[in-house]
Amino acid sequence: MADFYRVTVAEYERRARALLPEAFWDKMFGSPGDPNWTTNANNEQGYTSVSLRPRILRAVDLEPDLSTEVLGQTISLPVILTSTGHHTWYHPDGESATARAGTAAGTIFALAMGSIHGMEQVAETATGPKWLQLFFLKDRDIMEDLVRRAGSAGYKAIMLTVTKPATKLPELSPVRGPNYPEGMIPAVEKLGNFAAYGERGELKAGVLGAMAPNVGWAEVEWLRSLTSLPLIVKGIQTAEDAHLAVEHGVDAISVSNHGGYSLVGARATIATLPEVVEAVDGRIEVLVDGGIRHGADVLKAVALGAKAVLVGRAMLWGLTVGGEAGVREILEIFREELSLAASYCGVNEIRNVDRSLVYTGHPSAAAPLSDLAVRS
Numbered sequence: 001m002a003d004f005y006r007v008t009v010a011e012y013e014r015r016a017r018a019l020l021p022e023a024f025w026d027k028m029f030g031s032p033g034d035p036n037w038t039t040n041a042n043n044e045q046g047y048t049s050v051s052l053r054p055r056i057l058r059a060v061d062l063e064p065d066l067s068t069e070v071l072g073q074t075i076s077l078p079v080i081l082t083s084t085g086h087h088t089w090y091h092p093d094g095e096s097a098t099a100r101a102g103t104a105a106g107t108i109f110a111l112a113m114g115s116i117h118g119m120e121q122v123a124e125t126a127t128g129p130k131w132l133q134l135f136f137l138k139d140r141d142i143m144e145d146l147v148r149r150a151g152s153a154g155y156k157a158i159m160l161t162v163t164k165p166a167t168k169l170p171e172l173s174p175v176r177g178p179n180y181p182e183g184m185i186p187a188v189e190k191l192g193n194f195a196a197y198g199e200r201g202e203l204k205a206g207v208l209g210a211m212a213p214n215v216g217w218a219e220v221e222w223l224r225s226l227t228s229l230p231l232i233v234k235g236i237q238t239a240e241d242a243h244l245a246v247e248h249g250v251d252a253i254s255v256s257n258h259g260g261y262s263l264v265g266a267r268a269t270i271a272t273l274p275e276v277v278e279a280v281d282g283r284i285e286v287l288v289d290g291g292i293r294h295g296a297d298v299l300k301a302v303a304l305g306a307k308a309v310l311v312g313r314a315m316l317w318g319l320t321v322g323g324e325a326g327v328r329e330i331l332e333i334f335r336e337e338l339s340l341a342a343s344y345c346g347v348n349e350i351r352n353v354d355r356s357l358v359y360t361g362h363p364s365a366a367a368p369l370s371d372l373a374v375r376s
């Protein structure tokens with residue numbers, strides 16, 4: 001990879017920013033200092049409120065085992081490439097490239113419902129484990145068909161995103177306005193997963209118009225009943241909803257505020273993670289996304305009970321800079337940083353870390369040390 005040298009996610013952010021039009025950058029990733037993106041900033045800053053408690057002189061391996069299992073799938077590191085739409089906006093090779101990078105790194109790629117490359121096309125080129133992300137649509141026949149197609153194409157799970165009441169636009173910069181930069185209007189006919197349905201029914205109004213209002217747990221139950229694939233609900237942010245997810249037969253939760261896209265003023269997801277983990281009490285798996293920019297962030301999240309983290313922006317910055325190779329590099333950056341952080345903390349196996357590995361500044365996790373299961 002002559003064009004790349006191993007750097008940091010922050011460096012990839014800088015390089016990606018230089019390549020993309022400014023208005024597009026602000027629309028997709030948030031304008032620094034813009035009050036409407038405070039939730040994204042909260043997510044990033046949340047990780048600085050959690051500090052590591054390194055155990056020393058433990059004669060650890062220089063190459064700790066970073067592998068873990070998520071919903072029965074072994075992955076080589078606890079970092080999953082998560083669903084974001086329209087990857088060809090960032091690189092012409094689109095979702096196929098991102099998915100191949102996940103396969104090469106031995107991790108899961110979650111394909112967004114609003115992807116340019118459809119699920120079958122992606123499955124042909126990337127043989128590793130894949131999930132399909134869905135928003136709830138008004139047209140249940142299409143929902144049913146999407147789920148059926150995911151099963152046939154070998155996808156390993158369905159991930160339902162529930163971070164915003166559908167059909168309401170996310171809160172976005174009032175300065176830049178809610179409109180997409182010219183030439184970048186997301187059109188249904190360009191979305192691979194919807195090509196088969198043409199201009200059917202509500203799809204005429206675009207994907208946003210096709211999304212169902214008033215989605216509740218009954219809809220989750222309906223989706224649950226459709227498939228034997230594991231069902232992940234992405235967007236849980238409270239202990240109360242975590243309990244409900246367990247009661248409604250969900251297999252995993254992702255603690256997520258949609259990377260700060262939906263609710264201005266939401267709490268950092270890493271701060272919410274402990275209350276969700278406590279509520280779930282090992283009954284289902286918990287994942288987290290939002291603000292993960294460094295391998296040490298991954299270690300903190302796993303220590304606080306996440307099986308793995310999902311990364312959105314970091315993946316897209318890698319894709320922008322270098323297509324498949326760029327996303328692979330992002331995953332290798334996370335792997336190296338995580339490996340180093342784990343070694344410094346006396347960790348041999350990432351799957352065995354627990355809360356004793358972190359101090360936190362968050363009230364929900366500020367148990368006295370005597371209450372924590374400090375490993376000997």
Ligand SMILES: Cc1cc2nc3c(=O)[nH]c(=O)nc-3n(C[C@H](O)[C@H](O)[C@H](O)COP(=O)(O)O)c2cc1C
Nearest residue numbers: 028083084085112161258259289290291311312313
């Ligand atoms: C540009 C962009 C597009 C996104 N599109 C989707 C989407 O189509 N479906 C979805 O479930 N989440 C979407 N998300 C949210 C991500 O899946 C994820 O929750 C978020 O990016 C995690 O935060 P991070 O970007 O700080 O890693 C999007 C996020 C970004 C930044």
